[in-house]
Amino acid sequence: MQPRRFAWVEKVLKEITPxxxxxxxxxxxVIRKADMVDYAPMKGFMVMKPYSYRIWxxxxxxxxxxxxxxxxxxxxxxxxxxEHLLAQEEEHIEGFSAEVAWVTMGGNEQLAERLAIRxxxxxxxxxxxxxxxxxxxxxxxxxxQWANVLRWEKxxxxxxxxxxxxxxxxxxxxxxxxxxxxxxxQQLEIYREVIEEYLAVPVIAGxxxxxxxxxxxxxxxxxxxxxxxxxxxxxxxxxFLGQHFSKAFQIQYLDEDGxxxxxxxxxxxxxxxxxxxxxxxHGDDKGLRLPPKIAPIQVVIVPIGKxxxxxxxxxxxxxxxxxxxNAFRVKLDDRDEFTPGYKFNDWEMRGVPLRVELGxxxxxxxxxxxxxxxxxxxxxxxxxxxxxxxxxxLDAIQSELFRQALEFRESHxxxxxxxxxxxxxxxxxxxxxxxxGSETCADHLKAExxxxxxxxxxxxxxxxxxxxxxxxxSRYRALFARAY
Amino acid sequence: MQPRRFAWVEKVLKEITPxxxxxxxxxxxVIRKADMVDYAPMKGFMVMKPYSYRIWxxxxxxxxxxxxxxxxxxxxxxxxxxEHLLAQEEEHIEGFSAEVAWVTMGGNEQLAERLAIRxxxxxxxxxxxxxxxxxxxxxxxxxxQWANVLRWEKxxxxxxxxxxxxxxxxxxxxxxxxxxxxxxxQQLEIYREVIEEYLAVPVIAGxxxxxxxxxxxxxxxxxxxxxxxxxxxxxxxxxFLGQHFSKAFQIQYLDEDGxxxxxxxxxxxxxxxxxxxxxxxHGDDKGLRLPPKIAPIQVVIVPIGKxxxxxxxxxxxxxxxxxxxNAFRVKLDDRDEFTPGYKFNDWEMRGVPLRVELGxxxxxxxxxxxxxxxxxxxxxxxxxxxxxxxxxxLDAIQSELFRQALEFRESHxxxxxxxxxxxxxxxxxxxxxxxxGSETCADHLKAExxxxxxxxxxxxxxxxxxxxxxxxxSRYRALFARAY
Ligand SMILES: [Zn+2]
Ligand SMILES: [Zn+2]
Numbered sequence: 001m002q003p004r005r006f007a008w009v010e011k012v013l014k015e016i017t018p019x020x021x022x023x024x025x026x027x028x029x030v031i032r033k034a035d036m037v038d039y040a041p042m043k044g045f046m047v048m049k050p051y052s053y054r055i056w057x058x059x060x061x062x063x064x065x066x067x068x069x070x071x072x073x074x075x076x077x078x079x080x081x082x083e084h085l086l087a088q089e090e091e092h093i094e095g096f097s098a099e100v101a102w103v104t105m106g107g108n109e110q111l112a113e114r115l116a117i118r119x120x121x122x123x124x125x126x127x128x129x130x131x132x133x134x135x136x137x138x139x140x141x142x143x144x145q146w147a148n149v150l151r152w153e154k155x156x157x158x159x160x161x162x163x164x165x166x167x168x169x170x171x172x173x174x175x176x177x178x179x180x181x182x183x184x185x186q187q188l189e190i191y192r193e194v195i196e197e198y199l200a201v202p203v204i205a206g207x208x209x210x211x212x213x214x215x216x217x218x219x220x221x222x223x224x225x226x227x228x229x230x231x232x233x234x235x236x237x238x239x240f241l242g243q244h245f246s247k248a249f250q251i252q253y254l255d256e257d258g259x260x261x262x263x264x265x266x267x268x269x270x271x272x273x274x275x276x277x278x279x280x281x282h283g284d285d286k287g288l289r290l291p292p293k294i295a296p297i298q299v300v301i302v303p304i305g306k307x308x309x310x311x312x313x314x315x316x317x318x319x320x321x322x323x324x325x326n327a328f329r330v331k332l333d334d335r336d337e338f339t340p341g342y343k344f345n346d347w348e349m350r351g352v353p354l355r356v357e358l359g360x361x362x363x364x365x366x367x368x369x370x371x372x373x374x375x376x377x378x379x380x381x382x383x384x385x386x387x388x389x390x391x392x393x394l395d396a397i398q399s400e401l402f403r404q405a406l407e408f409r410e411s412h413x414x415x416x417x418x419x420x421x422x423x424x425x426x427x428x429x430x431x432x433x434x435x436x437g438s439e440t441c442a443d444h445l446k447a448e449x450x451x452x453x454x455x456x457x458x459x460x461x462x463x464x465x466x467x468x469x470x471x472x473x474s475r476y477r478a479l480f481a482r483a484y
Numbered sequence: 485m486q487p488r489r490f491a492w493v494e495k496v497l498k499e500i501t502p503x504x505x506x507x508x509x510x511x512x513x514v515i516r517k518a519d520m521v522d523y524a525p526m527k528g529f530m531v532m533k534p535y536s537y538r539i540w541x542x543x544x545x546x547x548x549x550x551x552x553x554x555x556x557x558x559x560x561x562x563x564x565x566x567e568h569l570l571a572q573e574e575e576h577i578e579g580f581s582a583e584v585a586w587v588t589m590g591g592n593e594q595l596a597e598r599l600a601i602r603x604x605x606x607x608x609x610x611x612x613x614x615x616x617x618x619x620x621x622x623x624x625x626x627x628x629q630w631a632n633v634l635r636w637e638k639x640x641x642x643x644x645x646x647x648x649x650x651x652x653x654x655x656x657x658x659x660x661x662x663x664x665x666x667x668x669x670q671q672l673e674i675y676r677e678v679i680e681e682y683l684a685v686p687v688i689a690g691x692x693x694x695x696x697x698x699x700x701x702x703x704x705x706x707x708x709x710x711x712x713x714x715x716x717x718x719x720x721x722x723x724f725l726g727q728h729f730s731k732a733f734q735i736q737y738l739d740e741d742g743x744x745x746x747x748x749x750x751x752x753x754x755x756x757x758x759x760x761x762x763x764x765x766h767g768d769d770k771g772l773r774l775p776p777k778i779a780p781i782q783v784v785i786v787p788i789g790k791x792x793x794x795x796x797x798x799x800x801x802x803x804x805x806x807x808x809x810n811a812f813r814v815k816l817d818d819r820d821e822f823t824p825g826y827k828f829n830d831w832e833m834r835g836v837p838l839r840v841e842l843g844x845x846x847x848x849x850x851x852x853x854x855x856x857x858x859x860x861x862x863x864x865x866x867x868x869x870x871x872x873x874x875x876x877x878l879d880a881i882q883s884e885l886f887r888q889a890l891e892f893r894e895s896h897x898x899x900x901x902x903x904x905x906x907x908x909x910x911x912x913x914x915x916x917x918x919x920x921g922s923e924t925c926a927d928h929l930k931a932e933x934x935x936x937x938x939x940x941x942x943x944x945x946x947x948x949x950x951x952x953x954x955x956x957x958s959r960y961r962a963l964f965a966r967a968y
Binding site (some may be wrong): 015038040041042045046047048049053054056057063073074075076077078079082085097098099100101102103104105106107108114115117124127128131132137143147148152153154163164337340359 | 522524525526529530531532533534537538540541557558560561562563564565566569581583584585586587588590591593598599601608611612615616620627631632634636638647648650821845881
């Protein structure tokens with residue numbers, strides 16, 4: 001069977017562009033070969049196949065549990081938003097107007113007013129909250145929505161930039177600015193926890209500069225991650241909206257002191273783009289590497305052997321599968337049309353964290369061979385130790401992926417005193433530098449280098465005292481990168 | 485505080501129209517007062533507030549678990565469908581064309597081809613399946629999608645008929661007709677199990693007559709439930725699509741014998757309309773009555789007492805809440821701005837199955853009073869027996885609601901030998917009668933009485949041998965009703 005195996009290896013490797021030679025093409029190759037997405041017949045749209053949707057379900061489960069534990073409830077608001085509502089908050093419509101898909105006909109009739117497919121739901125939700133909130137006793141309102149949204153995009157990149165995507169959007173109203181801000185930061189921390197502990201993607205938390213804020217926000221807080229090509233990905237955002245939307249939509253409450261006051265609102269969102277982060281942070285030339293906590297299949301069992309021997313091996317593999325299934329997401333690959341080598345490559349491509357190999361010799365010795373996807377290490381384990389070893393290795397792989405990602409990020413982060421220094425790394429990686437706070441400098445930097453201010457990381461102060469662009473007095477320490 | 489309590493009671497009762505006097509108005513009153521939905525600013529659209537969305541989450545959880553256990557995986561397909569794709573299956577587009585909302589502009593540009601917001605996804609999914617399926621080894625394909633869909637409706641009725649609604653739609657492809665049919669019926673049985681065991685709504689399973697079939701189906705299987713006003717609600721459907729869609733979309737596979745063959749497909753769906761069924765089957769003049777298994781709050785604790793006494797009662801109520809929270813969805817209503825009487829009415833309106841009343845006297849005796857929402861019965865229970873009694877009562881309420889609904893249905897079902905007999909019940913309820921199989925008779929009946937054939941129930945044979953409309957030889961035993 002060896003020839004067939006090698007032929008396949010060659011074929012697979014030919015089909016995946018090496019990560020180092022063309023990261024962009026590698027990304028597209030991997031998500032297609034790992035069966036995560038397909039392109040829909042309409043430009044800009046993709047289909048999330050079961051293998052990627054399952055990852056989304058794990059992310060949803062973790063996020064949703066934490067939202068509920070912090071007092072939030074889910075609800076569902078309409079997909080369509082009348083044009084006049086979308087336009088009610090000035091900065092908001094300016095930010096989104098170019099990206100909106102419009103419904104102009106319903107049931108064979110031309111509509112009197114165009115309806116926008118929601119690009120985000122602050123406006124329709126704000127209009128409803130204005131109806132629901134009367135008294136301070138009605139506050140806080142803590143609601144989240146799992147939904148699809150549309151933003152008409154020129155360029156498409158599965159998970160990262162598609163016309164339609166899935167997300168959750170939380171929308172809250174509070175009695176005071178302090179409470180709204182505390183909510184905004186609490187939700188950012190929930191995102192950090194899920195992204196770092198489940199997706200094994202290290203993030204840097206901070207606040208956006210004015211030029212990078214959500215349209216209509218007072219402040220946008222963000223988690224920035226570094227991808228394998230040295231570009232940044234904004235992984236989740238949480239917005240302190242002040243009273244912008246409550247004033248635009250008349251979200252008012254009668255306070256305990258008898259005065260009518262505007263509420264303070266927040267919104268926060270995370271999306272299927274997180275799956276893109278997992279791929280770009282952990283993937284390698286063999287394909288995906290999935291963190292065990294969100295892997296649809298954590299352990300794959302590949303039986304090895306021919307003829308009568310094979311039958312005994314497969315029968316025993318089924319028993320192992322049943323045993324492991326009590327504690328893990330396990331799959332037995334007993335397809336007889338493929339060689340073990342083909343299967344090894346196939347499941348490595350799909351990023352399954354751990355492979356169990358079982359052949360006639362192993363059977364005789366009552367052992368199996370375990371192969372780690374993250375390091376490639378192999379070890380023989382006696383069957384009596386299997387369950388605990390698998391648990392131990394899955395934990396180790398989860399930690400190792402995070403460690404590798406953190407190491408990569410740290411080795412691709414440099415401090416600069418002037419923006420010209422960024423060129424030496426080909427503008428790849430995170431750059432830390434001082435910034436004067438002027439949008440002119442930010443715009444100049446972007447035009448000249450493509451670098452943007454990803455955030456002003458929490459708890460950091462100016463270092464040199466001089467803006468890396470203009471040299472003037474620096475007010476902030478900023479994190480710069482080229483971004484998705 | 486008594487006067488305030490009575491004033492409120494009167495106010496509540498005035499605001500809910502009695503079920504018997506105007507069922508339709510009662511329905512709308514209840515869902516508004518129980519805080520389940522609100523109307524959106526656009527005609528035809530509603531907002532699902534947290535209290536109803538939570539019920540949807542419980543339904544989702546039960547359905548999804550069963551879908552996965554039977555080998556299905558979730559995926560996500562685009563919201564928008566190009567017009568040419570939607571039109572590719574002839575009967576399908578005929579059935580849906582009048583209900584479609586069209587996107588004609590994206591990002592300030594007029595689109596070359598209109599995009600339909602999915603009214604259902606057979607077409608876009610069919611187009612994708614044609615790409616994915618090549619060999620018999622790729623079959624079966626067993627995929628489900630949780631999604632929003634739009635059908636432009638003239639009349640609106642929350643949960644039952646709204647322009648947008650949430651649902652799940654399963655879409656499968658099989659090698660043989662038998663397998664596809666088995667899948668269709670298996671999914672119908674999953675629906676029956678969840679609807680009867682969780683929603684406590686009894687259903688009658690059967691096949692639709694040709695005139696009532698899903699557009700494009702060979703056969704549509706259905707579960708029909710009887711609402712409190714004697715009208716039927718189609719609660720879930722499962723369609724055997726034969727090769728209609730596989731031929732329209734070229735879903736073909738190379739079989740083991742080397743021949744290229746068309747796949748056999750099924751689709752099946754259930755939606756938020758099920759929440760409407762729960763309301764209409766179980767509700768009464770006091771409001772909702774929720775089956776414990778899907779009640780967002782299963783037990784509400786209302787402390788009773790004033791001044792210093794009240795403090796001790798509330799403190800103890802908190803301890804009870806913590807104890808019950810280990811096993812049940814429990815809420816302590818310790819709002820101090822409302823009287824206990826107000827709260828009793830409020831939670832009865834919201835259909836909470838069980839109320840725990842705790843006053844100073846109960847405290848002294850180490851007991852509580854339990855009040856059942858379904859029967860109104862009250863009983864004193866010692867605290868040491870509380871958890872097991874609550875469990876026992878919730879089980880009893882779940883059964884009792886189903887029993888009452890079944891009894892109502894049986895007492896509102898009559899057999900008729902001619903359709904004129906239906907008039908004596910004011911066309912309320914289910915009618916069983918023979919049918920010749922001619923659509924002319926079905927159309928005549930509908931035009932004259934508003935009654936439609938809900939289904940041809942499984943395992944039933946003609947009884948009189950004569951069609952209730954034309955008197956000709958009957959081929960079927962049918963279930964008739966006016967329907968939502
Ligand atoms: Zn500057
Ligand atoms: Zn007839």
